[in-house]
Amino acid sequence: MTAEPILVVEDDVELGQQLCATLEKAGYAPRWWREGHTIHPDQPPDVALVVLDLMMPRVSGFTMLAQLRACSDVPVLVLSARDDASDKVKALQLGADDYMTKPFWPEELLERVRARLRRPVLQRAEILEVGGIRLDLATRDVVVNGQPCDLTRVEFEFLLALARRPGAALTRQWLVHHLLDPDREGNERTLDVHASRLRKKIGPGLIETVWGIGYRLAAS
Amino acid sequence: MKLRARLAATTLGVLTPAVFGLLVWDGYARHEAAAATLAHMTLDRVTFHNACAGAQHLGRHVRGPLDDGTPPLLARGASGEPGFGPPPNGDGPPGDRPPGPFKPFGRAAPPVVFTYAADSTPLAEASPALPFLPPDGTPWQAAPASWWQEEVVIVARAPATVTDCRYLLVRGSTVPGFLGSILPQPHVWATPIAAVLAIVLLAMQPVVRRIRRLADAARALPSTGWRLPPQPGPADELGDLAHALHTAADAVRAEMAAQTAQADALRAFVADTGHDVMIPLTVLQGHLAALRDEHPASDRVTSAMQEAHYLGGILRNLAAAARLETSHRTDPVDLTELVTRVAARHRPVAAAAGVELGHAVPDGPVFIAGDVTLLEQAVSNVVYNAVRHNRPGGHAAVTLDAHAGRFTLTVLDDGPGVSPDALARLGERGFRADETRSRGTTGEGIGLDITLRVARLHGIEVTFSAGDEAGLQVVMRGGVAAR
Numbered sequence: 001m002t003a004e005p006i007l008v009v010e011d012d013v014e015l016g017q018q019l020c021a022t023l024e025k026a027g028y029a030p031r032w033w034r035e036g037h038t039i040h041p042d043q044p045p046d047v048a049l050v051v052l053d054l055m056m057p058r059v060s061g062f063t064m065l066a067q068l069r070a071c072s073d074v075p076v077l078v079l080s081a082r083d084d085a086s087d088k089v090k091a092l093q094l095g096a097d098d099y100m101t102k103p104f105w106p107e108e109l110l111e112r113v114r115a116r117l118r119r120p121v122l123q124r125a126e127i128l129e130v131g132g133i134r135l136d137l138a139t140r141d142v143v144v145n146g147q148p149c150d151l152t153r154v155e156f157e158f159l160l161a162l163a164r165r166p167g168a169a170l171t172r173q174w175l176v177h178h179l180l181d182p183d184r185e186g187n188e189r190t191l192d193v194h195a196s197r198l199r200k201k202i203g204p205g206l207i208e209t210v211w212g213i214g215y216r217l218a219a220s
Numbered sequence: 221m222k223l224r225a226r227l228a229a230t231t232l233g234v235l236t237p238a239v240f241g242l243l244v245w246d247g248y249a250r251h252e253a254a255a256a257t258l259a260h261m262t263l264d265r266v267t268f269h270n271a272c273a274g275a276q277h278l279g280r281h282v283r284g285p286l287d288d289g290t291p292p293l294l295a296r297g298a299s300g301e302p303g304f305g306p307p308p309n310g311d312g313p314p315g316d317r318p319p320g321p322f323k324p325f326g327r328a329a330p331p332v333v334f335t336y337a338a339d340s341t342p343l344a345e346a347s348p349a350l351p352f353l354p355p356d357g358t359p360w361q362a363a364p365a366s367w368w369q370e371e372v373v374i375v376a377r378a379p380a381t382v383t384d385c386r387y388l389l390v391r392g393s394t395v396p397g398f399l400g401s402i403l404p405q406p407h408v409w410a411t412p413i414a415a416v417l418a419i420v421l422l423a424m425q426p427v428v429r430r431i432r433r434l435a436d437a438a439r440a441l442p443s444t445g446w447r448l449p450p451q452p453g454p455a456d457e458l459g460d461l462a463h464a465l466h467t468a469a470d471a472v473r474a475e476m477a478a479q480t481a482q483a484d485a486l487r488a489f490v491a492d493t494g495h496d497v498m499i500p501l502t503v504l505q506g507h508l509a510a511l512r513d514e515h516p517a518s519d520r521v522t523s524a525m526q527e528a529h530y531l532g533g534i535l536r537n538l539a540a541a542a543r544l545e546t547s548h549r550t551d552p553v554d555l556t557e558l559v560t561r562v563a564a565r566h567r568p569v570a571a572a573a574g575v576e577l578g579h580a581v582p583d584g585p586v587f588i589a590g591d592v593t594l595l596e597q598a599v600s601n602v603v604y605n606a607v608r609h610n611r612p613g614g615h616a617a618v619t620l621d622a623h624a625g626r627f628t629l630t631v632l633d634d635g636p637g638v639s640p641d642a643l644a645r646l647g648e649r650g651f652r653a654d655e656t657r658s659r660g661t662t663g664e665g666i667g668l669d670i671t672l673r674v675a676r677l678h679g680i681e682v683t684f685s686a687g688d689e690a691g692l693q694v695v696m697r698g699g700v701a702a703r
Contacts, residue, residue: 012499018506055495081498083539085549085593100561102498103532105568106509112564169580171619210578212617212632 003029004048011056022106036064044072054080069095075116130163144202155198167219169210224424231420247367250394254372255362258392262376272335272385331392335385370394430458446473483546490542504528522572529569537666540597548591555586559620562600566607574612586622589701590678598674601667602631602694610635625700633691646684
């Protein structure tokens, strides 16, 4: 899998080096601009994501953001040392997708980058595929890592709900409300039983329990 | 209106006794004048004609009794009443004609003259009410009269050379038709008094208007940014008052501008130093994270990470405190994104400390109206506490839910929790967030401070309770904004 290119626009030398090192270690291909550059509308940077510091010399971060948005839909994650609501609102209005204030942890940045780069859940017509799981909404067939699984109606809906939002935790309340019939004593304990059965059928490691919340489909 | 009513009452209060006094004085003066005039005119004619009969040109002449003791005859009017009446031939003496500018209600009647012969009929016996004419040579004497009486009676002694009578009694009136007067009749009085009153009230009108305008302008000062509009008018006491108010309003405006400038300077200072500190802190955190990778079991590195994390939190809280004091925005804030950001912020340190931090958000945005920075810091402080007050192997979870126009944000942990007393106190602080302002800025103190103040500012309810099995549960509830 080729490393996705990420443009880092940061004037501080130490921080820029760290950002590049962090991204590289996580499997991305960082490119580093130490100064602001005018982005020409016919030359949008060919990257998967831009990490842009607002306080840049020469060309301001806001200007670059506007120029970028004029010619590209690439996800932009803005960095700033000013924890200022006006800056945030302005950046988001100019088209930034996310805003991170310094100080931040490398893992924090990576989590935000991954969230922006997450491949959308593929759903062609009635088929949903995520990771090694394939769900056919028409026939109600389930294939996990090449192995077909025989699921009950509730188990299918359970897996479908988790598969629609991979990596995101769904609360027990929500799952009970959407999956179980309240007239037939649907409650959280019943849900846990369904989860346990589902896990046995599709195999371990795919469905994670999230403490204090519920369940999530493991991010692949 | 009150001012003018008072002024009218004062004017009337001063004028009424004055007018009354003048009327009284006028009455007496009129009597004196009338009496003197009557006496002089009578005596002049008598002297001129050297006979009492000469006085008949004055008015009606009645011959008094002669030595035979017959009581004096009174003149009779046309209809028989005694005293006054028009002369039978119509064209009487000059006094009978109405005078020039004064038109009295009653017609001025001509005076009536009674003549009396020698001392054989003492005047005192003939008419006890008549004045006593002293024998020392005083030519005439007026009868005592009240000020409001119109009738004037005098008694005069005929000159020694006159033979046809000894005394003359002349009855006249103060009606100005004949004698002229010092002051006009009372009904004529009313006009100038009413005029004075009207003038006074009218003169007050512009003054009252100026006062009202000034009062309105003063009342509106807070909403006009403490600017007093110019008050037109002469440079009198009201002008002085307006000027004084101007000066006071200017002083208030200057003071407020100074305070705003101070607050702005504080914000700028916090922002600038924040900027200079945030970048090195980020780099430091990067190094610590790398160190942790190299020494995953090192408690020292974990501790260092926690300290750096705490520093970042303090800086953010100080910035939030400054913004709470001075200015905060209201924009649509997506709580879904906010919770995701906050969870990501605390996860690295939580992981280093062996605390599992999970979060759950709805599958779409949840917008509320508020200041994104303040709200994020408010939630961040609660999550920080949930991770901090925990132990390796512990858990914390942040959950956002939205239903029927309201959102619920829950932060739950399975740490040691707080004692029931502390829980009660936390609950109280939720109600009395203002009290926390006077506290010192200790580590966790400032965090909860900020959270509660921000929640209060945004109309968000914060409740504290013990978790189902252990730990603390903090629930924030509020209304969702229609985007």
